[in-house]
Each structure stands twice: as C-alpha cells, then as structure tokens.
Amino acid sequence: MDRLASFGNDPFDKPPCRGCSSYLVEPYIKCAECGPSPFLLCLQCFTRGYEYKKHQSDHKYEIMTSDFPVLESGWTAQEEMALLEAVMDCGFGNWQDVAYQMRSKTKEECEGHYMKNYINNPLFSSTLLSLRHMDDHLSRTADTAIPFKPTDDPPRPSFDSQLSRDMAGYMPARADFMEEFDNYAEWDLKDIDFVDDDSDILHALKVAVVDIYHSRLKERQRRKKIIRDHGLINLRKFLILERRYPKEVQDLYDVMRRFARVVGPIEHDKFIESHTLEFELRREIHRLQEYRSEGIQSFCGAKVYERVKRTREDERRKRNMLCDVLQYIHDTRACQQWLHKQAAIDAGIAPVVSTISTSGRRSAPPLNLTGLPGTEKLNEREKELCQVVRLVPGAYLEYKQALLNECRRQGGLRLAQARSLIKIDVNKTRKIYDFLIKEGYINKA
Structure with missing residues (x-):
C-alpha cells in the first residue's frame, strides 16, 4: 500500500488526468509501462480505454490508492488491514495491545470500530453508504472534466447480447476477455503462503507451483496474441471473408488454420492468397488444355466452343430428365410432383424438394439444412x-x-x-x- 501511495493525498500535488485533465481522486490508475514521467488516468478515462501516443489500453497498470474509506469515514483501507492484522496477532479482546500496534488509533476507537463493523453489523450497511458518498464525489468531479468524444468510445456490448457472443466475450474498452483461457489457473495458487519455517522440500514445491502458474499465464497471453494478430475476435466477420475463396481453397483454409499460430498474420494470408492464385492458374491451364485437345487455336473459337458445349449439356440434361420421369410414368402422384419441380426450375424459382415415393406410404418431408454445421x-x-x-x-x-x-x-x-x-x-x-x-x-x- 505504501508503494502505491507514491503521491500525496492532495489532488493538487499530483499531475492531472491525461485523458480529461481533471484532478485525480483516489483511487486512480497509473500505467506501469509508460515512463519515465507517470501516465495517470482517472477511473472514467480508464474504463473507456483511453489511448494517447505510445500508451495503449492493454498496458499493465497499477491502482494508486492509500487513503479512502471502506467501512466508515475516518478509517482508511490501510488502517482496516492493520486492525485485522493486529487482532489476529494480539487476539480478540486485547484492545490495548491492538491499539499499541495500530499506533494511529486509541483503544476505545479500535474496540468500537471492530464491534460495530465486524461483529454487530454483518450486512455492512455503512459500506453501502460510504460507497454512495464516494460515487457522488466522483460524479461531481467528473462534471468539470472535458467531455469524451463519442467517436473515440469503443463499443461495449452487454454480456448476453449477440455481439458479445460473436466476439467471445471480448471487451474492446479494456482490450481483454470477459472469461480468460484457463480461467481458474489462479485457484491452485490462492492457498500458497511462503513462511520462514517451511522445509526445503515444501519451499521447492511451492516454487514449482508458482512456476507452473507463470507458464499457464504465458500460454494465456500467447493465445490472446494469436487471436488479436489474426483478427479472430469477430468470428462471423472472419467467416464472411473466408467465403470469398473457392470451395477448394476453403478446404485448404480449414486444414491450414491450425498452422496460423506458427507464422504471422501477413505471412499466413500471403500463403492462402498464393494457393488461391495457384488454383486459378491450374483451372485456366486445364481450360486451355481442353481447348487444345479439341483443336481450338483462337479465343474466338473458344467462345463458340463454350456456347456449343453449354447447349450440348442442356440437351443431355433434358434426355436424362426424360429417363428420370419414365420410371414414374405409372405413378400419377409421383409424375405430377416431378413435373411441378421441373416447371419451377424453368421459371427460375427454387423448387421445393420432395421425396418421390412409389409406395402407398406417406413420404417424409425434406430435411431443413438451415443452421446445420457444414x-x-x-x-x-x-x-x-x-x-x-x-x-x-x-x-x-x-x-x-x-x-x-x-x-x-x-x-x-x-x-x-x-x-x-x-x-x-x-x-x-x-x-x-x-x-x-x-x-x-x-x-x-
């Protein structure tokens, strides 16, 4: 707490907020990566994801606070922690020793505050009142601030909205996810406490657990970096861009997606684009080889060949349709279904697919493929x-x-x-x- 309170309690002793130029009221935010001069932000600008020059919204930060009421006015957070530690060290009821260890409060003040807020008032009603006063003070301070431009405000989708689900819980204002990868990695670390009387084996075991936790944090950061670099946050937009490729290239894209973490986003896109160009060249070469095998020597002749080829395929399709309908000629209902289908095709309307059944049983309705994967x-x-x-x-x-x-x-x-x-x-x-x-x-x- 002493380390966090590097500035005085007087707001005039601290530089103003870099975002809105208002006086800073504790708690406020200090960027841990920008320096050497401190980069300070108020809570309003911090929640908006304010960025300026080299400062980014995903930088590491420190919460600068040392003197703010938690349960009631006159007792700071540092004094609350000192009181709890003194009661734990000296024992409940030894208020004289607790006051001697506290040094800033008398015996009667320690006893009255502890009994009021930790024994006789388990609902902490005074906490809600103190927080309400703090919110009123912060709102009055923010009234004098420079208004934030709406164009610079990143989107903030609600937790249960469709946009939030499409973005996998990503919060643009904080450049972070609502639920992290390996979200419960800290649980294995919460009960570890290094004490002086630990044996060498126990100390080594605790250090190993901390090292494992660091490796899990590195894996979390690595995955987040891949998602950001390759633009995978909005999956629906990513799928729409992927569909612009031919089907063969889409299959290649699905296979090669797992290797995107090996190379950078630009190199991966160049790799896919090169295969797309290769596919187009192979298809063009195959078409030219077909023209040469048919004895065509000019592009004018190729146009005539393509027109005649389409006509020939239409005639073959009509003959196949006639062969298809001959097997249903003795079933009036099946023949009528087939004729309606062909009439819809000729009219340019998507036909309703129905199963033609020659038995007396009622045919099953066609399967609806809307929304099915694949x-x-x-x-x-x-x-x-x-x-x-x-x-x-x-x-x-x-x-x-x-x-x-x-x-x-x-x-x-x-x-x-x-x-x-x-x-x-x-x-x-x-x-x-x-x-x-x-x-x-x-x-x-």
Whole structure:
C-alpha cells in the first residue's frame, strides 16, 4: 500500500488526468509501462480505454490508492488491514495491545470500530453508504472534466447480447476477455503462503507451483496474441471473408488454420492468397488444355466452343430428365410432383424438394439444412441430396471422405464395399454411392 501511495493525498500535488485533465481522486490508475514521467488516468478515462501516443489500453497498470474509506469515514483501507492484522496477532479482546500496534488509533476507537463493523453489523450497511458518498464525489468531479468524444468510445456490448457472443466475450474498452483461457489457473495458487519455517522440500514445491502458474499465464497471453494478430475476435466477420475463396481453397483454409499460430498474420494470408492464385492458374491451364485437345487455336473459337458445349449439356440434361420421369410414368402422384419441380426450375424459382415415393406410404418431408454445421461446404446438388436422403451435412461429408479415400486406395469402389464402410440404411448408401459416381467424385471398380 505504501508503494502505491507514491503521491500525496492532495489532488493538487499530483499531475492531472491525461485523458480529461481533471484532478485525480483516489483511487486512480497509473500505467506501469509508460515512463519515465507517470501516465495517470482517472477511473472514467480508464474504463473507456483511453489511448494517447505510445500508451495503449492493454498496458499493465497499477491502482494508486492509500487513503479512502471502506467501512466508515475516518478509517482508511490501510488502517482496516492493520486492525485485522493486529487482532489476529494480539487476539480478540486485547484492545490495548491492538491499539499499541495500530499506533494511529486509541483503544476505545479500535474496540468500537471492530464491534460495530465486524461483529454487530454483518450486512455492512455503512459500506453501502460510504460507497454512495464516494460515487457522488466522483460524479461531481467528473462534471468539470472535458467531455469524451463519442467517436473515440469503443463499443461495449452487454454480456448476453449477440455481439458479445460473436466476439467471445471480448471487451474492446479494456482490450481483454470477459472469461480468460484457463480461467481458474489462479485457484491452485490462492492457498500458497511462503513462511520462514517451511522445509526445503515444501519451499521447492511451492516454487514449482508458482512456476507452473507463470507458464499457464504465458500460454494465456500467447493465445490472446494469436487471436488479436489474426483478427479472430469477430468470428462471423472472419467467416464472411473466408467465403470469398473457392470451395477448394476453403478446404485448404480449414486444414491450414491450425498452422496460423506458427507464422504471422501477413505471412499466413500471403500463403492462402498464393494457393488461391495457384488454383486459378491450374483451372485456366486445364481450360486451355481442353481447348487444345479439341483443336481450338483462337479465343474466338473458344467462345463458340463454350456456347456449343453449354447447349450440348442442356440437351443431355433434358434426355436424362426424360429417363428420370419414365420410371414414374405409372405413378400419377409421383409424375405430377416431378413435373411441378421441373416447371419451377424453368421459371427460375427454387423448387421445393420432395421425396418421390412409389409406395402407398406417406413420404417424409425434406430435411431443413438451415443452421446445420457444414452446410456452407456443400454445393447445391449436395444440399439437395442431403435434403432428400435426410442426412445432416456433417455426416455426409464424413461418408464422402471415407468413400473417396477407399476409392483412391483401391483405384475404384463397388457398392458392396461402400455399404461395408457406411453402416447406415442400405438405400441411403446406394443414393450416396450413385450420386458420387454421377458427379465424378469416385469411379466403379
């Protein structure tokens, strides 16, 4: 407490607040990193996260206070601690020895204050009154301060708001989190007390516990630094920026995210951008190779080729649609559903996916994929398959990856092998297998 009270109790003896230029009233804040001249802030500017030149809101700080009432006026916090220590040393009732150890209070004052605030008044009603007087004094002091600019005020989302959840409890005004990583690391340290009569083994054990606590604090700071440097505080904004990449690059982004802690944010972004450029170049090279294999030698001919190719694909799709409807020609209800679906597609309206059933049972409604994890990683055809088969996107991606790995390992895949890998309904397995074959993800053995 003596170390904190480096300035006198008179506010005119201290430099004014660097934020609002008002006189400092204890308790106030001193930056522990800015120097050599002290950088002092009042509580109002400190809670707003005031920054000036080299001073940042996440700097280490000290609470400068030594003379303020806690339970009643006339008794400072330092005197309260001295009274409790004297009662612990001398024993309850030895008020003469307590007063002799206190030196600043008489025997009657020590006894009356202790009995009033620690024995006969467990609710500390006087504490609330003292705090109310202190708040009134601080508010009167703040009335003469320079008003804070709204543009410099960082956002302060409430604890249960959506913005606070998206920011993982981050408080911009303090540049800190509401709940830290390894939030209960201090619990292992709260009961440790170094005394002179400790044995060497016990002393070494306590030092080891303190060293472990320091390592946990370093890990906490390391994780916070990674989150700040890579801009991961607002996760929703981060995901929106990630979706601007093609699907192949997004998959690479998911795999390489774990290595972001090894390199800096700029190097990591350059790495992803270089792979995006590589993907675009490979796709362009593949397109030019296709033109050359078809005998096209000019870009004018390439435009004609692309137009004819789209027309040919439309004709092939129409033939496939005719083959699809022929199997439902004897089921009037299923045929009508299919025709409504195709009419919606031709009109540019997203069709309502429905399961066409040839049996007398009522078909199950399509699965709603809204909000399910992994939906953003699927294309439109894969989403339609998951809706019809009633399969969540996460499970579909796992089944797809398992089939792709097995097909790559054996050079092909049969339906029986797919059913042995995927332990679900055989009809769903067949639909997934046929879909992957049709889309070209896997090939038959």
